[in-house]
Amino acid sequence: MIADAIRADIASGKLAADQRLPSESELAEAHGVSRATVREALKRLAAQSLIRTRRGAAGGAFVHRQSFEEACADMASKATLLIGLNEIDIATACEARFALERGCMRLAAKHRGPEHLDIMRREIARQKDPELSDEAFCASDVAFHRALVDAAGNPVLSWQLAAAVEGIEPLMNMITYRQRDRDAVIGLHEAIADALEARVGSKLEILIDYLREQTLRTAHAAQGHRLAAKPESPHPRD
Amino acid sequence: MIADAIRADIASGKLAADQRLPSESELAEAHGVSRATVREALKRLAAQSLIRTRRGAAGGAFVHRQSFEEACADMASKATLLIGLNEIDIATACEARFALERGCMRLAAKHRGPEHLDIMRREIARQKDPELSDEAFCASDVAFHRALVDAAGNPVLSWQLAAAVEGIEPLMNMITYRQRDRDAVIGLHEAIADALEARVGSKLEILIDYLREQTLRTAHAAQGHRLAAKPESPHPRD
DNA sequence: ATTTGCTTAAATGTCTGACAAATGAAAACA
DNA sequence: TGTTTTCATTTGTCAGACATTTAAGCAAAT
Missing domain, CATH: 1.10.10.10 (Winged helix-like DNA-binding domain superfamily/Winged helix DNA-binding domain)
Incomplete structure (x- = not known):
């Protein structure tokens, strides 16, 4: 050929x-x-x-020498299709997303610059607007986490994570956030921004865990029937 | 269109x-x-x-309903091209790979089955053969880590990680392992298998950190000139 | 009754030749 | 010198034809 x-x-x-x-x-x-x-x-x-x-x-x-920027967009759309066609549920997608993100936290704490904090604080401010639609809230959430991952200063990581986060955006858009849920997420976002500013990687990892649990709770409440089918593993935790 | x-x-x-x-x-x-x-x-x-x-x-x-298997191969070849065309150095690629892998460890500890341990122990046995070529050692390393990530039981994670690990295989193949380096890697692999068997996620994370440092040392020794250009960040650790 | 071989229809794969549209560069002109 | 026109090159699209592959139907032989 x-x-x-x-x-x-x-x-x-x-x-x-x-x-x-x-x-x-x-x-x-x-x-x-x-x-x-x-x-x-x-x-x-x-x-x-x-x-x-x-x-x-x-x-x-x-x-054409493809840039990471373009590759990112490709990957994200590919991830969206994959997740859609293979009927991945929100729980699995969230688990993957936050696991990957957690892995970047110590690097982010080490390499973050002021520009990353600026973006994150700006998005937090936007998220506080109660008039924001669920889609816009999700988009702002994606921008926030993208900045968080970019803070790791590793193009390969940014590329992979952006694909994961943006790829599951359609799934996240199916969630309807109550104001209480939004407040909880925003509170965690602020704590994350503070921990990133103070460069405390270990705290960032804990906060990401909280955020994962919060997101899963919200998703569960919004469409519990989709998660109910996935029983918790009987294996003990470490 | x-x-x-x-x-x-x-x-x-x-x-x-x-x-x-x-x-x-x-x-x-x-x-x-x-x-x-x-x-x-x-x-x-x-x-x-x-x-x-x-x-x-x-x-x-x-x-065509693309399987994660196929998407994996696509992603890996794309990652290889990206890394090659954008001249990503081994340090950056390793940093990304181990950061992502570290994020999966707690899930792997939770969800691993006997089949994952089997694969890992088999690959460890293969790695002990001193006649193994560097390429074959790398390939076995990839198989080992692939099983480790698959143990997390999350197809999205497996997909992303396999792409990352296989994508940088060409870079890793440029490394020449001395027997001492191989022994160190194999020792860590055995410790990882043991920790996974005991389902101790926190220990897995620490071992991955060790493995990252060991890999970087080996890469550094093999081609120090490529890493010398990347100075350590002046920022403090957390 | 089952297998085998032939025919046929439908679809993709490829080829040919032509024209349209865009674009940069050279030529003509003021 | 600066502007406009012309022109050659290259991709984009079209129409029609033929080749190749494949499944299904049918008929004859075993």
Whole structure:
């Protein structure tokens, strides 16, 4: 397959970033296929963000060096689809999300800068508006946690976590928050911001645990029937 | 774009898994475009694993319910490309990997079954073979950690972690292990297996920290020049 | 009654040739 | 010199044709 050949060239570094591929007609002749076939292969590569095409005189297909930013968006939409198609329940998704997030807390405490605190405090202020819709509250929550994870200063972590958090946003949007629930979440957010400011990683881990339990309680109240089917494990805790 | 329309239908659940899409000719007529254009759109969806095509009498495009297994492989290859193209160093990748893994330890302690321990002990036995090549040692390491993460019993976690661990395998393969390093790693692996068997999550977290430091030391010794450029943060620990 | 082989229809896979649209660069012009 | 026009190049789309694969139906032979 011609797409695989080009893909291998990119992965191996034979084709450098931003380098222009031969034109469709040339590729067709070189590989002994028609232009239509080449185009389908290029579309496939474009769907994987390996190339970008421009048309016009200096146009063509160019090797695209995907940024973590873009990869993030890809991953998030992929995670959303995966979770949707495989009928993952809120409890499982939450468990995963908070487990991953918890792992970043000590790094976040170590590497956080003032800009991360700024974003988090701004989102907390927004969350206090009682007129906020549930969707907007969720979106603000995502922004808050994204800043929290970015504070770890590790692009790989930010990439993975953003995908997890944004991927389950549709699930979280199904939750209806009562004002009491919102107050509890906001209180924890403030405690998290304080602990991050003071760089106390151990406290951050505990607060994330609280937040997980709070979120699960809220989700449980909103759609208890979906969680009821998942019995608690009989294994003892450590 | 016709591809986006179909994608939206799949994401929204309007098109169920394994459902057959209209034929290319019908799609072309329905959307008022040519069959070639439809084909390019379908190729794009196929590249994202949203559909699979079969040819023949009962052929066509079918909505593909991607399994976590497949998504894992996709993610891993994507992570490899990302890390390679963006020149992520081993230290950053390791930091991310062990941070995420650490987050799963308490869940793993809670939900692990005998099969996870079996796999881990088998891989440990394999790692003890001094004739093992560095690549094979790495591969066994990946299998060990994969079982460790699977023990958490959360498909979303397994998916994310497997991608992270396998994605950085090429980086890890650049490390040459001395026998002393291998012994240290194997010792930690045995301690991890023991702690998992005893379901002591807190000890697992500590052991993961040790393993991270051991791995970083090994990587540092093997290619100190790549890590030397990243100075330690001046911030205090918690 | 069961198996085997042939035919046929439906669908994707590919090819060919053409035209439309965008785009950058060179040429023509003021 | 600066502006406009023209032009060549390249991707985007279309229409129609043929090749290939596959399932299903049918008929003949065992």
